[in-house]
Amino acid sequence: MGAVTPAERLERATPGDRESKQDREPKQDRSRATRQRLLEAAVACLAELGWARSTVSVVAERAGVSRGAAQHHFPTREDLFTAAVEYVAEQRSHALREVSAKTRAEVVAALVDLYTGPLFRAALHLWVAASHEEQLHARVAELEARVGRETHRIAVRLLDADESRPGVRETVQGLLDMARGLGLANVLTDDTARRERVVRQWGELLDEALG
Template sequence: MATPHEPKQDRSRATRQRLLEATIDCLAETGWAAATVSVVAERAGVSRGAAQHHFPTREDLITAALEFMFEFRMDMAKAESETVNAVAEGAGRTRAVVSALVESYTTPLFKAALQVWTHAAADPALRERILPLEARFGRTSHRRAVEALGVDDADPVAHHLVQATLDLARGLGLADVLTDDSARRKLIVDQWAATLHTALHRSH
């Protein structure tokens, strides 16, 4: 049986999600300076007071948005892994994994996170908040890549090759921030996937 409190709780959750989604959109589209509580609240269609009820400070809002991005990205990774698993084992599977990893760094989520990282570099308090989140994201991303590629992470060669792939993906994401880099990116993905597949199988 529904309780009288459920509708209010549902509204509260919906408001919180709208604020987090609006924060990500603001960061990705207009940058750090424009992603204030007031602007985010207006974009989300809620009052500033309601926004501050959920997130008393801008730092609270930004940190929660990063956590939300992390969870959303992990959900996307699960969906991507199902697509990749449909590809037969071999070089084609390796390329599908590399392509999915690289493309994950060309999304609005990455552009939003980039705004936060850049600001955190000069803001020790914010940096202290987001470093644990980034460390958790890095560990989870690495583990998912290892699982998708079907390699033994205890093998140091395989471990470093997977990490190099993630670092390459992030770098290609940065290259895409200012201009559409898709054509060059595809060539690099093709070349790296072939190199990675050969190296991984040589390391076993």
């Protein structure tokens, strides 16, 4: 007896078998969509409500899914919000990689923008929680170290900076620290006017420092 062809296997399959195969991919798509909604809802809740009020139930309700569905994807609250901040980090890195700035002042503005929007605000709430929540601390610290390295690497490329030269690495890191500081200042008040002056000044300083 010859080998059974794929077409023959499909023909011999029961209706239930065929339906399960046909449904598998849509189910996976729905699962990915649910996970995405939960991550986006978690980021929004952290940014708007802070850590204490951002429970799994609140996030699930905002995402339009049941608490059970949320816990299927993220068994613990720490899992959910660590994944949410990792999602934030991926979005921030993606935004940086897409920057098409032509001048260093434009690069500075793009970097500062990363630290003045809701993504940064969400990450900030998690940092504060991690400072006194033992279960979060190690996970968030490791994540932020990784994010910091990636952001620094992308900034070096965008600025066309030669880190083999003395002081260049510290200059780039100083820029990122400054951008983060402007993001913190923006949490309480709209700091747009002063921020624009600082961005212009840093653009000029980088042209001098990096050549």
